[in-house]
Amino acid sequence: MKYLKFLFVLLFLPMLCFGQNNLALNPSFEDRTTACPQQGGIRDEISMYWSSPDTLTPDLFQECQNGQNDALGVPQNFIGRRFAKRGQVYAGIISLNSAMPGYDNEFVQGKLSLPLLKDSIYCISFWISHADSSNYYINAKHIGVWFINYKGGYPPTVTLNDSLPFIQQKIAFVPDTFYLENDSGWTELKTTYKAKGGETYFIIGNFAPTNTIIFYYKENTITNPNRILAYYYLDEVSIYRCNDTLPPPVPKDTAYLNLPTAFSPNADGQNDVFSVLGAKYVQSIELRVYNRWGQEVFYTNQKETGWDGTFKGQP
Template sequence: MPGITAGQNLIPNGSFETYQNCPQQDNLLKEAVPWYNPNRATPDFYHQCFQTGQMFVPPHTGQGVGRLFFDQGWAEYFAVRLTRPLKENECYYFEMYIATDTPNKYLTGTIGAYFSTQPVTAPTSTEMFNAKPQVLDNLPSVSRLQWQRISGIMTARGGEEYVTIGSFYKSPPFLGFYYLLVDDISLRSVNLELGKDTTLCGHKSTRLLDATTPGGIDYRWNDSSINPTLLVTKPGKYSVTVVTACKTLSDSITIDYSLDFELGADTTLCNGQSLTLNVPRNAASTYRWQDGSPQNTYTVSQGGQYSIRVTQATCVVTDSIQVKYIRPPQLDLGPDEELCGAEQFTIKPTIAEGVFTWMDQFADVERTVGHSGIFRASVQNACATVTDSIMVSYGACDCVLYAPNSFTPNGDGLNDVFLAFGCGDITITSLAIFNRWGEVVFQTSASPFRWDGYYHGQLCENGVYSWSIKYQLKQRGKVTLDQKEGPLSLIR
């Protein structure tokens, strides 16, 4: 990008570090070249090359500071010629730091920077300049013996070549004089440049992109991060948008890797397996494996650490991988089972060399089943995962619903309730009990599907009743709705 870069300070010796002769008394601003005094007042320059009590706080940075004094009819200024004239309609960010030992006398809204095409001078006067600074103190208050920043954005008219630092608009009241230390004065063009597209060596190489922009308020990278800097750890195109008070800036950069490869993460293989390691082939590169092999591929058949060194011009990239071998996992759920009636079956898996898991998240290893289905499980270790399944079905005989033809609700704990049951593939959906005249004395559509012999709170009389049960039969993926009735003797 032609012109002034964002990092270039257009104010020479803005931190008062350079001097002609070490200042050993007051009124020696002239030693801080190229700063000069624009009027008849006597601004000061101090440097730690000579210790003086006039520097009431250490410099903000470095070793030098400037000092101004303000009183009735006495206004001191620093002035300097910029390193180059400002460009028309170009945005610039100004910044300086101030400190005082008498904050109660400091006049807020008065200290600033005035930029002009010609020097502002008054060789015979100590009065305040009649000028309108482009950047002015916006501090609500100042603290004692603490450096505080004055900053702002300005748009140049074009041709401004001088800056005057001091107090404008207000003079201290009678006996309101005060001193002000000034340090780190800077003026920078509000520009953004990430740099030219570049190529790094390999995947371990990084690049810190710095989008810090003078006066930057908001930063937004293409990955949504909002810091002024971004650490690049992989190839790609990176872009950033920066919002300032005067304009919004954008820039992008493409980062390539000349030797972009990885052998992969450390791995574990099953005994008998092999692994082929490879890196991209390039005629300009040379390869060297841990045993001196010069090819770009390597076949692993036993445990150990394997590494490669790839050289291309001045770029050298190395990578390594640890390979372990273990026995594969084993699993056997047994042969398929056919059950009869309400019979149940306990599956007892045979497991070795791994962690066992049922596919349906059943918690225990052994499980007892009483319904048809396919039950799947796996055993896993670092080298592999094996699976097995077992089918349980009620194919050995018909899956039927069983119900007693009598019960004795006398409270002796034996046969006290009427309860139907069937094989695991049957799901009862409703139960109804009728007396000999066909009247409903009990019915339910919710589990448990049983009758205790009571009707309206009273135990029913001995006699013959009948039951009706509706149910679902689910086998081999099909659901059949059915109903069954039968007699029931209630014996008290």
């Protein structure tokens, strides 16, 4: 066996550390058309790449509204108190509302950076939190996502009603196992989707017709005691090809080395460490990682040691 000595010097850009290519544009609603839009309803002119698929108005909550329009502030706002899961902005939707009989749940509609590939499996997730001043919880099985193949220049508009076929086409995030009742933090919902091919937009919300929604009353509600209302905050949407996070296989009968194109240092036990694959085929190795400013954030000369994404104990 011929042994070689390799020196790896890597420059890590921020995208690599996320571990996958998120196709959801503006996934945490942070990018806005102005520094602090004053309107409350989500639409493309306010939160970039986000809109409402119908005439209803999901809300955009922003930390910059504090002291100006506190009803839409962060953390305190008209329906509760919540810090963003990430950044300073998040969305809010009504998922059950007795004051608006009929099919009147609110939805957020996002845009993909690339059309989905036919038969590819996509991992979908987002974070949800129950607004502590709304007085009802809904079952998690009602929350879903619907993908749309739309090639127009402006976000699609659809009429949401009980007979719309997407009620059967939506993908549920979880089975009928629990209620969305986290009043103080965020809960992650996950699912997978086999693409039909060409999907360019997606809609998230409660797709169940009003008369089929499973819900229950929350005790000691702060406001609106006589109104059936379930309101939820949304943040940090993620859509990516599931196999994009998998490292290349370790070579078995070759002296070639492989480097993962991405990793996800989130302590979930999967792809948490960036390391050289096939390092056993070389006599010695040095791995150095630099951030965008040229500062060395990691070094090792141990073949079995990799980088966990931290620098001086901090992520």
